Amino acid sequence: MxxxxxxxxxxxxxxxxxxxxxxxxxxxxxxxxxxxxxxxPEFTSYYGKPVLNPPTWQARDIAGYFFLGGLAGAGSVLAAAELTGRERTARALKASSAVAVTGSVAALIHDLGRPERFVNMLRVFKPTSPMNLGSWLLAAYGPMAGAAAALEAAGRLPRTGRAATTTAASLGPLVSTYTAVLAADTAVPAWHDGYRELPFVFAGSAATAASGMALLAAPTAENSLARSAALFGVTLEAAATRAMRRRLGMVAEAYEVGTAGRLMRAAEALSFAGAAGAALFGRRGRAASAVCGACLLAASACTRFGIFHAGMESARDPKYTVVPQRERRKERRRRAGGDEQPRDRRKEGK
Structure with a gap:
């Protein structure tokens, strides 16, 4: 030595x-x-390892949970169309919402590994936990959606069925968007950094899915509401997605490359084709309406799966975690330096 x-x-x-x-x-x-x-210096991480531990979620479970929850919640909102005389549309959407929320809960329980874990989340009420609030929300919404569909199919207790339909419709917007809050509450850059726009993306995607189901199942004479909902959902989703990518900066690359990029581009094409086709040809026959509805359903599924894969990619690549942090730190220092200069001038004036 x-x-x-x-x-x-x-x-x-x-x-x-x-x-x-x-x-x-x-x-x-x-x-x-x-x-x-x-x-x-060029960015590197220790031994090329991720800074974050990527979620252990499976696409089939969690992305399916996102999609089915959105379809169920927005479908219950459109099911309130029975108040306007669209009874066959309401009947179809009540049934689809009941099936979708059952599949959503099943996917969540499958991801948790054991059914009792879902029940254990209901032992406490924690407003600061999106997962806990989401569990309570599903526990309240699921029975209402199921009762509305069962009573409609049986043709009994119309007042009780109408009350269940109204309750499910009031909870529907929360069911279709709370999963965005759940994803944004994680440290995954593509989800967390888009916390402002992600709920609007999910709301638009949910409206797209519900309108697609209505176009598939409802008669042509009753699909005017579904066509309006399709235009609203596609427009909201496209605007929110574009705003989110613009604000994410370099993290938006996760939505543009790989599996996520292919799914997001497919979602844009399918949603545009479905909404335009519904507006132009939705009145002409059941076949055209059904094709447009299938496109809208597929577009919503592609959006949810694309968002899931973008989040997983951003968690695996350490640059999406470290580089934005450095940029934010530089921006804070620049602003702090700009704020200090006027204070020094005031001192000199005194």
């Missing part, structure tokens, strides 16, 4: 000297001095 003494370095080993700053550039300033110009 080497040691530093008054007479210099003792025990120095050859070839162990520090490098003399290879690659550093200098630039002459106006006063004749020099300022070191070091190239910006």
């Amino acid at each position: 080497s040691d530093v003494t008054r007479r210099g370095i003792r025990g120095e080993r050859p070839g162990r000297q520090a490098s003399g700053g290879t690659g550093t550039r200098t630039r002459r300033r106006g006063g004749g001095g020099e300022q070191a110009m070091v190239p910006a």
